[in-house]
Amino acid sequence: MAVSPPISSPHALGSNRTRNIMLQVLLATLPGVLLLTWFFGWGTLINILLAGSFAIAIESAILRLRQRPVAFYLNDGSALVTAWLLALALPPYAPWWLVLVASGFAMVFGKHLYGGLGQNPFNPAMLGYAMVLVSFPVEMTSWPVWRGIEQLQPALTPTLGLIDGLQRVFAPASLPTDGWTSATALDLLKNNSALTLDELRAAQPAFGSMAGRAWEWISLAWLAGGLFLLYRRVYTWHAPVGMLAALAVMSLLFWNGSGSASNGSPLFHLLGGATMLGAFFIVTDPVSGATSARGRLVFGAGVGILVYVIRVWGNYPDAVAFAVLLMNLCAPTIDYYTTPRTYGHSKPKRGLGKVDQP
């Protein structure tokens, strides 16, 4: 049982082994993690620590149950990356049991029930996120206020201290329930029916100059991390560009000016909510996304369109998790229709005429 599964030949040590890629992804999230910690205090780090240890514990338990070599599979870092991305998506200071349920669901139902890494049809982190979002709407919409809010709205106090943060996570009953969370910009825009955008912006400090205050900078940090991963060739540009371009086109088409019925500017949608985190860390998942370059472009575009549709006409203020999961369902079909043609061979086989045997 302690023997590692054979790694197929050739035995050259490439630079793109799973572990290496996973570590680079973690490295690329650091600017975003730093900014999140600056704006919201220790919540994100507590999330990462909790989700990471839960995920690794659950992963090793299941590997043991499935009689797979534990050290070999833990060593590839995929469980840690899943938990890490999940922790970044969850609201800072999420209660510990929420993190436990989300990472447990991601590991068990998102990954191992389908056969482990490489077999999962859905993005495990997004599956865990969607599960807790549907199950615990109150906790999942408690977004803490950011550093600096107290100067704009004295009634609100950001949770910045480590002790306060740990109390929020483990014993929230001992703390006051009001004054530490506020609605996000996406939420306010969605529920706004009377104010023009300028009035809304003046009335609500949640709006920054581009998108949500504080969140716009965090989005830019995700963008920077994503560009680093592109530069390192961890993934290609197709899926992120597809998603961002589709979202930009959709938000341009349905912009609707600055009146009360406005759906928000393209910049607002690109830098608001989880767009950038999704574009550079979620839709680029090589397992649950489409395979070919054209396929990834279509996959990303589908996510972008769905994000906009759900944000504007759906029931949820943000939609990256649902959009990614829905497109995960479509990925096999996208692969079917976008199989690249080998140069010099016959015409690509498309549509119903395609057969799987040569």
Added chain:
Amino acid sequence: MTDKRFSELAADGLWHNNPGLVQLLGLCPLLGVSSSAVNALGLGVATILVLVCSNVSVSLIRHAVTEAVRLPAFVMIIAAVTTCIELLMQAYTYELFLILGIFIPLIVTNCIILGRADAYAAKNPVLPAAVDGFMMGLGFALVLLVLGMLRELVGQGTLFANMHLLFGPIAADWTLVVFANYKEVLLVILPPGAFLFMGLLIALKNLIDNHIKARMAARDDVPVAAGSKRVRVTGTIN
């Protein structure tokens, strides 16, 4: 032409050919009303009653109905029986009747009932048909009950809440609060939870079956007698 003993009928209905776990019939009510134990039990009992009554009636008229019109006749019988059960539930368990709503009349369309009528009751005498109906219904009701209990436990942290809807005032304090101050897990209460737990139950049944099969195989595995001249030519040598 009864070719099965009652114990075989019972084993088929409850385990080997369980309508919920193996035939996967009647999934609509199975997934629709299994959000709590009382709902599950209510519909389970209603289904058993309909199944037994329809099997008996179909078996009684099996020589009088021709092959060509048998299905319409069966459906009419099932619809009539279901309507009777529905009226009974309306009379005696009105609140539960309101909760179960459309799923009670929908028993008519439950494939298990027509399936058993056509596959078994139409070819067998009354007593075996009744036993078959009861066992199939019991198998379905048990799966429904387990699913309802699991979903109630995980979703709301209680067991047997609101049982007075079915059993009257005696059952008013049957509620077991398993986890106090439990946070409701909406996903489990909503339909996706039914699919998840159904999948887990099917997996559990297959696991048990495989385990039993492996045990049987190990028991039947007679070691090759000493001095055998057979030579193994394929496979690995242990």
